[in-house]
Amino acid sequence: MALDLHARNGDEAGWVGQSIPRVEDAALLAGRGRFIDDLGTPPGTLHAAILRSPHAHASIERIDTAAARAMPGVAAVLTGAELQGLTSSLVVGVKAPVECWPMAIDRVRYVGEPVAVAVAADRYLAEDALDAIEVRYAPLPAVVAPLDALADGAPLLHEGFPGNLASDRSFSYGDPDAAFASAPHRIGVAVEYPRSACTPIETYGVVAEYDPALDAYDVLANFQGPFSIHAVMARALRVPGNRLRLRTPPDSGGSFGVKQGVFPYVVVIAVAARLAGCPVKWIEDRMEHLAGAVSATNRSTRLQAAVAEDGRILALDWDQIEDCGAHLRAPEPATLYRMHGNMTGAYAIRNVRIRNRVVVTNKLPTGLNRGFGGPQIYFPLERLISRIAATLGLDPLDVVRRNLVPADAFPYRTATGALLDSGDYAAALEAALRDGGHAGLLARRAQARAEGRLYGIGYAAVVEPSVSNMGYITTVLTAAERRRAGPKNGAQATATIALDPGGTVSVHVASVPQGQGHRTVLGQVVADVFGLRPADIRVITEMDTAKDAWSIASGNYSSRFAPAVAGAAWIAATRLRERLARVAAVQLNARPDELVFAAGKVFSPGNPGNAVAFSRLAATGHWAPATLPEDVEQPLRETAFWTPPQLGAPNDADEVNSSLCHGFIFDFCGAEVDRDTGAIRLDRYVTMHDCGRILHPGMVAGQVTGGFAHALGAALLEEQSYGPDGSLLTGTLADYLIPTAMEVPEPVILHYETPSPFTPLGAKGVGEGNTMSTPVCIANAVADALGLVDIQLPLLPSRLSEALHGAEPSSPRREARPPPAAPGERALFGSGHAEVDAAPEQLWAMLLDPDRLARVVPGAHNVQRMDETRFKAEVTLGIGPVRGRYRAEIALSDLDAPRSVTLSGSVDGVLGFGRGRGRLRLEPVGPTRTALTYDYEAAVGGKVASIGGRLLDGAARVIIGQFFASLAAQASGRRPSLWRRLLRLFRRRA
Amino acid sequence: MSRHGPVVLDAGQRHPVRLALNGRTVSGEAEPRMLLHDFLRHVLGATGTHVGCEHGICGACTVQIDGVPARACLTFAVQADGAEIRTVEGLAPAADRLSVLQEAFRTHHGLQCGFCTPGILMTLDALLRERPNCDEAEVRDALSGHLCRCTGYAPIVKAALAAAEALRETDHA
Ligand code: FES
Numbered sequence A: 001m002a003l004d005l006h007a008r009n010g011d012e013a014g015w016v017g018q019s020i021p022r023v024e025d026a027a028l029l030a031g032r033g034r035f036i037d038d039l040g041t042p043p044g045t046l047h048a049a050i051l052r053s054p055h056a057h058a059s060i061e062r063i064d065t066a067a068a069r070a071m072p073g074v075a076a077v078l079t080g081a082e083l084q085g086l087t088s089s090l091v092v093g094v095k096a097p098v099e100c101w102p103m104a105i106d107r108v109r110y111v112g113e114p115v116a117v118a119v120a121a122d123r124y125l126a127e128d129a130l131d132a133i134e135v136r137y138a139p140l141p142a143v144v145a146p147l148d149a150l151a152d153g154a155p156l157l158h159e160g161f162p163g164n165l166a167s168d169r170s171f172s173y174g175d176p177d178a179a180f181a182s183a184p185h186r187i188g189v190a191v192e193y194p195r196s197a198c199t200p201i202e203t204y205g206v207v208a209e210y211d212p213a214l215d216a217y218d219v220l221a222n223f224q225g226p227f228s229i230h231a232v233m234a235r236a237l238r239v240p241g242n243r244l245r246l247r248t249p250p251d252s253g254g255s256f257g258v259k260q261g262v263f264p265y266v267v268v269i270a271v272a273a274r275l276a277g278c279p280v281k282w283i284e285d286r287m288e289h290l291a292g293a294v295s296a297t298n299r300s301t302r303l304q305a306a307v308a309e310d311g312r313i314l315a316l317d318w319d320q321i322e323d324c325g326a327h328l329r330a331p332e333p334a335t336l337y338r339m340h341g342n343m344t345g346a347y348a349i350r351n352v353r354i355r356n357r358v359v360v361t362n363k364l365p366t367g368l369n370r371g372f373g374g375p376q377i378y379f380p381l382e383r384l385i386s387r388i389a390a391t392l393g394l395d396p397l398d399v400v401r402r403n404l405v406p407a408d409a410f411p412y413r414t415a416t417g418a419l420l421d422s423g424d425y426a427a428a429l430e431a432a433l434r435d436g437g438h439a440g441l442l443a444r445r446a447q448a449r450a451e452g453r454l455y456g457i458g459y460a461a462v463v464e465p466s467v468s469n470m471g472y473i474t475t476v477l478t479a480a481e482r483r484r485a486g487p488k489n490g491a492q493a494t495a496t497i498a499l500d501p502g503g504t505v506s507v508h509v510a511s512v513p514q515g516q517g518h519r520t521v522l523g524q525v526v527a528d529v530f531g532l533r534p535a536d537i538r539v540i541t542e543m544d545t546a547k548d549a550w551s552i553a554s555g556n557y558s559s560r561f562a563p564a565v566a567g568a569a570w571i572a573a574t575r576l577r578e579r580l581a582r583v584a585a586v587q588l589n590a591r592p593d594e595l596v597f598a599a600g601k602v603f604s605p606g607n608p609g610n611a612v613a614f615s616r617l618a619a620t621g622h623w624a625p626a627t628l629p630e631d632v633e634q635p636l637r638e639t640a641f642w643t644p645p646q647l648g649a650p651n652d653a654d655e656v657n658s659s660l661c662h663g664f665i666f667d668f669c670g671a672e673v674d675r676d677t678g679a680i681r682l683d684r685y686v687t688m689h690d691c692g693r694i695l696h697p698g699m700v701a702g703q704v705t706g707g708f709a710h711a712l713g714a715a716l717l718e719e720q721s722y723g724p725d726g727s728l729l730t731g732t733l734a735d736y737l738i739p740t741a742m743e744v745p746e747p748v749i750l751h752y753e754t755p756s757p758f759t760p761l762g763a764k765g766v767g768e769g770n771t772m773s774t775p776v777c778i779a780n781a782v783a784d785a786l787g788l789v790d791i792q793l794p795l796l797p798s799r800l801s802e803a804l805h806g807a808e809p810s811s812p813r814r815e816a817r818p819p820p821a822a823p824g825e826r827a828l829f830g831s832g833h834a835e836v837d838a839a840p841e842q843l844w845a846m847l848l849d850p851d852r853l854a855r856v857v858p859g860a861h862n863v864q865r866m867d868e869t870r871f872k873a874e875v876t877l878g879i880g881p882v883r884g885r886y887r888a889e890i891a892l893s894d895l896d897a898p899r900s901v902t903l904s905g906s907v908d909g910v911l912g913f914g915r916g917r918g919r920l921r922l923e924p925v926g927p928t929r930t931a932l933t934y935d936y937e938a939a940v941g942g943k944v945a946s947i948g949g950r951l952l953d954g955a956a957r958v959i960i961g962q963f964f965a966s967l968a969a970q971a972s973g974r975r976p977s978l979w980r981r982l983l984r985l986f987r988r989r990a
Numbered sequence B: 001m002s003r004h005g006p007v008v009l010d011a012g013q014r015h016p017v018r019l020a021l022n023g024r025t026v027s028g029e030a031e032p033r034m035l036l037h038d039f040l041r042h043v044l045g046a047t048g049t050h051v052g053c054e055h056g057i058c059g060a061c062t063v064q065i066d067g068v069p070a071r072a073c074l075t076f077a078v079q080a081d082g083a084e085i086r087t088v089e090g091l092a093p094a095a096d097r098l099s100v101l102q103e104a105f106r107t108h109h110g111l112q113c114g115f116c117t118p119g120i121l122m123t124l125d126a127l128l129r130e131r132p133n134c135d136e137a138e139v140r141d142a143l144s145g146h147l148c149r150c151t152g153y154a155p156i157v158k159a160a161l162a163a164a165e166a167l168r169e170t171d172h173a
């Protein structure tokens, strides 16, 4: 039902399809954007800060908030227990006796989990209050890798998920058993797909208010949808849907799916506002974002193929273990099911077996991220194609060609139920090779190899789904469970067009853009319908659930804007135009269907002099309703709801059309690996897209280059990485590496257009495809360059070094002296010596005097003596960007006066925790001079541990140096001004 | 540091801060620990400067302090006392006109969400002033202190080079 946009307005060129400047840009470029933190707040608004768990897994033994509550400016402190009193659990993504709270209740299950919220007059005071909240944790063993989570005896996260297994479903389509039994070859890959996150540059923000008279919440949040989650939030807040008014700001600083994950914080801040009795605002900081926002899933996959001699794939056998982190928050495990219809990619494979398991681990819960499930399946699938070619001695392109869905098969129903809407995959592939310079790339590889360089070529063919079926996630349920729950399906899009008394046009859609220029494109679409200029159209895209037309599928995800939302706007505008044409027909004495809307006028082509101005016609319904023909509906305002009939619920055979549109992408690239450093240089990257009809070429190019940059990061740099104990190792942007302008080359973008027959404008989604195709395309090139069979992301030089230089011999020092840390904690150890102008006895006396000792511990204040050899203190330490206050306990033991003593201690604070011990020996080297030698070992965890190891080692040395310097100064009675000189005495011997 | 020798600030107190913001003298009060971006955004109401990390990596908070690009998130408000601060709000020649650089961003789709853009504009504005003949390598080098998650940088590089060329042409004209 793709319709010709311009047939009836007589303007063949039209605005759609042109790269006109964006209406969004002038304000954004001048610093007049209206992002959530730029908007004014109601008078009396307070500010929230969130205390987060430094532990991956621990029970909370005690939370003492009294001191925090007593601090100046502090209005309220919210703990999990109080939250539980005012809310219900968030919805868990599967049927199981498990709860899911947006704050820790009595146990923390990942580093960064919210533990308490302080509400104060400003953010600085709220953060001060966090320092005063005392939480006593009893650490529990943590589990991090999905396979470990399933192992016998693994630490258990939730009693209701026995064995940490939240879901286990098996599917069979066609006859995979027969295909595997008879196939000449069985070829497989094993992939541990890593975690990454799209990290928009603007973080989360929420401003919430509670009206006790109405028992209603009013929330402003940079939430991106889907608005099905509105129901989840209202349920959690224990109010009916119409008592949760959710609004979004006009501008949002990127999302890529991630801003779906603000929803648990909406609940938390809404409750904080209720407790504080006034509006509360919270803007997430970057370290909170990296630890506590949302990440994509990591997935452990074993994929096997039954393969014919010529490379044709007869059957696939998927075994996927999805790691959703510590809580299975709805809509997860959607990442695992979004691709269910297209598990065969761009290929015509009729026999498929799938086992899908979902596990929980002590990591950040997962949610929407650009590509959502695509990167996790296309990496194994396209690695498999490359392995089939290598194993059978075929050209990988021939393996692709032999398996592609043939052009005459569209619309093509896949084995697992997707209806691939349109395409000519083979023709697009050949066009890409021809126009993308494939022959030249082969020559470059041959030449590079002749010169002894490591150069490889990679390929990837993927089907990019867009416009998600709201029912695909129910594939996680059995058919019987689905029958009980009732059918879920569709992808409602809405748009409203309004004509005002001045005869001008406004458009509202519930699309919540995050920088994709929706306002510009809607201006083009609607201007074409009415024969106006885009500048004449005013477009509003922010949402207000209390006033706007919306539905569960509203929002900005699954690349649904161009195919669905722009189409709904076109339908609404077209309906209004039909009404206006009938009004004009009376005024102009013409037939409605012959009227043309062009250049701001309405006229019949045979008599252009007899015209009515559009604005005058559009105002008629306001000023002279009595003149409207009787059978014409009021031409004032039109809201269109549009859902494609192709998106039904999963059937009893578990077949599901998981998405409406399926774009096609074929990528190839040349990559060179530096023999010495392992650095990867992308020599050329070509990406061919069939995204249906292109509404705005500039924006499509922007989506592709932006998606490509995300994918490049995922391929080469990014991993949200956890130590084996669950410590977050990538807690700052200095550790979580995002590609910069130095790393991202410009891809060559090609198009092959086959309009979708299922969308009003023929468009398909385009924003996510490269996150699916590019990581594996680059990996295939690197595997080709190095002759690797097994290759895992991210392709860090350290990962490739074994292939380049052989296995690294283990460090003799480490063997001689195993670090004291639990597996994965950051271990620090070292030793050193110093000489001090004081006799050993003098120093010894100091060490036995806890008060004096306390004075030499760097950053110590508020010292309390517990007994002869133990004391408690508060310590403020800054390490790199992480400066914080800690509670310390220090004890002296193994006393051998005046020769040696052991100091042991532990620290615990918002930013992390640590424990360690050091042995100190004193030897006289003169009557009033002592040589001090020391060695120490320590382990740190929490945010502090996420700081780069070198920085941490350096900081530890400085702090220990300060300790001995002040010890020397205290003992010798010298003034601190000499510390600097004494510091120079210290030498590192580690 | 104040321009008039060492001054001891009291941690618990607010101190007057006076600076020239885009050519206009403005003032407010700040505790010594208040960061410059908070002062600009929430005390002075100049919300064009954005905050993406508060630890010096993303570049979103970049402003010009006495003509030199600097991270507002790594600067205390009291350090800016007496300084000339230029922010994105000061780039356009008039409320209804864009500068050459801003216009080039619009033409070349150098922004999507626009959140990183103010910081990038401040860096490029200084680059084009200091190095009017800059080439792509220099532009990329200058951009390496900024993170953009939307554009993939290629359109930003194009916009910067186009602006450099346009500025050279007007200079010659
Ligand atoms: S906010 Fe200053 S560099 Fe990121």
Ligand code: FES
Pocket: A201, A253, A254, A515, B110, B111, B112, B113, B114, B115, B116, B117, B147, B148, B149, B150, B151
């Ligand atoms: S335009 Fe969105 S981060 Fe750069």
